[in-house]
Amino acid sequence: MRFYLAPMEGITGYIYRNALYSCYNNIDKYFTPFIMPNRNRCFNSRELKDVLPENNRGMYTVPQILSNNAEDFVKTALELQSMGYEEVNLNLGCPSRTVVTKMRGAGFLGEQKLLEKFLDEIFDTLDLKLSVKTRIGMEDAEEFYELIEIYNKYPMEELIIHPRLQTDYYKNKPNLDVFADALSLSRNRVCYNGDIFTKKDYEAFTARFPQVETVMLGRGMLTDPDLAGHITKGTLPDKEKFREFHNILCTEYEKVMSGDRNVLFKMKELWFYMIHMFPDSAKYAKKIKKAQHLNEYRAAVDALFCDRELRMPGGNEG
Ligand SMILES: Cc1cc2nc3c(=O)[nH]c(=O)nc-3n(C[C@H](O)[C@H](O)[C@H](O)COP(=O)(O)O)c2cc1C
Known part of the structure; x- marks a missing residue:
C-alpha cells in the first residue's frame, strides 16, 4: 500500500510536512493545501513559501491548485513545473460555501460542461503529471x-476520490458503494x-477493497502522525x-511567526x-487551551507528556 498525506489548509503547510518527514518518513506523497491563483498572480506570499523547493527538500510534494479558470491553472502549473515539480493536483473537493459559490472546488462538479472544457484545456496544454482530487x-x-465519464477522457496521474457529496461536508459516512463503482468504472488509477x-x-477498508493500492490519510494523521507506520x-x-514531532513543530512555528x-x-x-492520542486527558486539554503564553503552554504540554502514556486511536490492541 502507498500512503499519501491529504492536503489540509491551515495545518499541513511546509513546516508540518517537514516535521512529518523528519520524524516518521513513511508517506509516499505530500499534497500541499490548495493554492488559489487569480488573474494577477499565481501565488500569494504564504502559498509561494509553502512550495519553494528549499522548503520541500527530500519529500515528493504535490502542489494542489484550486481554480476553475484554465488559464490561471496553466500559468500556476507552469510556474510550479519551472520550480522542479513533476505533478500538480486539481482540487474538486473543497465543500466550503465561499469556495463552492464561486464554482470552485466541489462547486465545479455541478457545472459539468464547463468542467469538461476546463479539463480539455489543461490536459491539452500541460506536459506534467496531473491528478484530480474529487468528491462524488x-x-x-x-x-x-x-x-466518471468525463474523468475517463483524460490521462490522469491518478484520481483521488473522497466519496462524500459537497452537501455532506464532513458529515455522514463515505459512500463506499459509489466508491466500489468508481473502481470498476475508472480508466485512471484510483486512490x-x-x-x-x-x-x-x-x-x-482493505478487506472490502483489496485491489486498492493507494490511500490518502487526512484527519487520522493529524491525530496520529505515525498512522501509516x-x-x-x-x-x-x-x-x-511524538514529543519530538511536537517540539519541532512548535520551534519551527516560533521561528517564522x-x-x-x-x-x-x-x-x-x-x-x-x-x-x-492520550487517554483521560480532559484536564490537560483544558490547560493547553487556556494557555495565553508559550511558557504556560509548554508547561501544560510537559505535564501531559509526563503524566500520560500514548494510546493507539481505536485501541492499543494493534
Ligand atoms: C482542516 C481541513 C483542511 C482541508 N483542506 C483541504 C485542502 O486544502 N484541499 C483539499 O483537497 N482538501 C482539504 N481538506 C480535505 C482533506 O484533504 C480530506 O479530503 C478530508 O479530510 C477527508 O479525509 P480524512 O477523512 O482522512 O480526513 C481539508 C480537510 C480539513 C479537515
Missing part, C-alpha cells in the same frame, strides 16, 4: 456516474480518501517520537486532533 458530486451520488482514522478502519508495521505509539499568539493558535488547532 454536489447533492446526489448519481452525479458521480456522469463525472481512496476518507475516514481512515485507525488501523481497524484501514483493515475494514502503525497500520503497516503494527508498532505501538512512541511517546518520545511573530508573537506567542500566532504560534499558540497553530498549536492549539493541532491539539484538537492530537489530544486523542
Whole structure:
C-alpha cells in the first residue's frame, strides 16, 4: 500500500510536512493545501513559501491548485513545473460555501460542461503529471456516474476520490458503494480518501477493497502522525517520537511567526486532533487551551507528556 498525506489548509503547510518527514518518513506523497491563483498572480506570499523547493527538500510534494479558470491553472502549473515539480493536483473537493459559490472546488462538479472544457484545456496544454482530487458530486451520488465519464477522457496521474457529496461536508459516512463503482468504472488509477482514522478502519477498508493500492490519510494523521507506520508495521505509539514531532513543530512555528499568539493558535488547532492520542486527558486539554503564553503552554504540554502514556486511536490492541 502507498500512503499519501491529504492536503489540509491551515495545518499541513511546509513546516508540518517537514516535521512529518523528519520524524516518521513513511508517506509516499505530500499534497500541499490548495493554492488559489487569480488573474494577477499565481501565488500569494504564504502559498509561494509553502512550495519553494528549499522548503520541500527530500519529500515528493504535490502542489494542489484550486481554480476553475484554465488559464490561471496553466500559468500556476507552469510556474510550479519551472520550480522542479513533476505533478500538480486539481482540487474538486473543497465543500466550503465561499469556495463552492464561486464554482470552485466541489462547486465545479455541478457545472459539468464547463468542467469538461476546463479539463480539455489543461490536459491539452500541460506536459506534467496531473491528478484530480474529487468528491462524488454536489447533492446526489448519481452525479458521480456522469463525472466518471468525463474523468475517463483524460490521462490522469491518478484520481483521488473522497466519496462524500459537497452537501455532506464532513458529515455522514463515505459512500463506499459509489466508491466500489468508481473502481470498476475508472480508466485512471484510483486512490481512496476518507475516514481512515485507525488501523481497524484501514483493515475494514482493505478487506472490502483489496485491489486498492493507494490511500490518502487526512484527519487520522493529524491525530496520529505515525498512522501509516502503525497500520503497516503494527508498532505501538512512541511517546518520545511524538514529543519530538511536537517540539519541532512548535520551534519551527516560533521561528517564522511573530508573537506567542500566532504560534499558540497553530498549536492549539493541532491539539484538537492530537489530544486523542492520550487517554483521560480532559484536564490537560483544558490547560493547553487556556494557555495565553508559550511558557504556560509548554508547561501544560510537559505535564501531559509526563503524566500520560500514548494510546493507539481505536485501541492499543494493534
Ligand atoms: C482542516 C481541513 C483542511 C482541508 N483542506 C483541504 C485542502 O486544502 N484541499 C483539499 O483537497 N482538501 C482539504 N481538506 C480535505 C482533506 O484533504 C480530506 O479530503 C478530508 O479530510 C477527508 O479525509 P480524512 O477523512 O482522512 O480526513 C481539508 C480537510 C480539513 C479537515
